[in-house]
Amino acid sequence: MSRYRGPRLKVCRRLGNLPGLTRKKSKKQSLPGEHGEQSRKPSEYSLRLEEKQKLRFNYGLNERQLLRYIKKAKKVQGSTGLIILQMLEMRLDNTIFRFGMAPTIPAARQLVNHNHIQVNGNNVSICSYQCKPGDIIQIKKKNSSQILVKKYLDFPGLLSIPSHLEMDKDTLVGKVNGIVEREWVAIELNELLIVEYYSRK
Incomplete structure (x- = not known):
């Protein structure tokens, strides 16, 4: 299975706190990259992509695995976003x-x-x-x-x-x-944006 082997702090600086990925805290406040934080307003697509990346990096999944979880969750009755989180938490x-x-x-x-x-x-x-x-x-x-x-x-x-x-x-x-309840999920994200990201692909 392929897994992320790059710098973890750089990912946390870009996406926020990911307790499942690393315990380290960065002293740098700006975003990674040459220009740091840009004033440009993020697009709807970039917001959805960011939420999806949080899920991927926190739980250590590749794109194919996450897509498989999305397909399984869509077949189950109930809120797709919540079911994805429950499957990953379990x-x-x-x-x-x-x-x-x-x-x-x-x-x-x-x-x-x-x-x-x-x-x-x-x-x-x-x-x-x-x-x-x-x-x-x-x-x-x-x-x-x-x-x-x-x-x-x-x-x-x-x-x-x-x-x-x-x-x-x-x-x-x-x-x-x-089964885990939503308030006990450790990572802060909007699961509805992740469902929207995959529904538009």
Whole structure:
């Protein structure tokens, strides 16, 4: 899977705070680029593109993956924008990040890829696995895995665990109690603009 390997702070300066991408904060106030902040009013297309890019970079998706989520969400009854956010929030890599088991989503993805994670007692190495209510997520009973996650838990990426998740820090076991609600989505964006972006393509 292709993933973004470039400078993360530059992306955050352009798009705003992306807690899933990096914990670092830039001291520079202006936008990246030679001319920094321009006074020109952004077009409607650029506003929609910016919201879409926030979603992509925060959750670490490429364009094809995001398009697949959009198509799936359109088939489900309800608000398409909210369903997209719920599907992305319920991914295994994001769920681990929200438990505090990893400081960022790329770090959580590495935990999954390196076989440190078990879901309902089974090893899962697929980052896009959709967590469901009732799923038990735990760290392998391996010394190296336990030490790594305990170190991450001392400095979590986000301060609060969402209401749909429950975590026991002593046993390193987390439980998914339900589907995430809109107010618990960590990233600030307008999901309707993302739906509009794809509906006009």
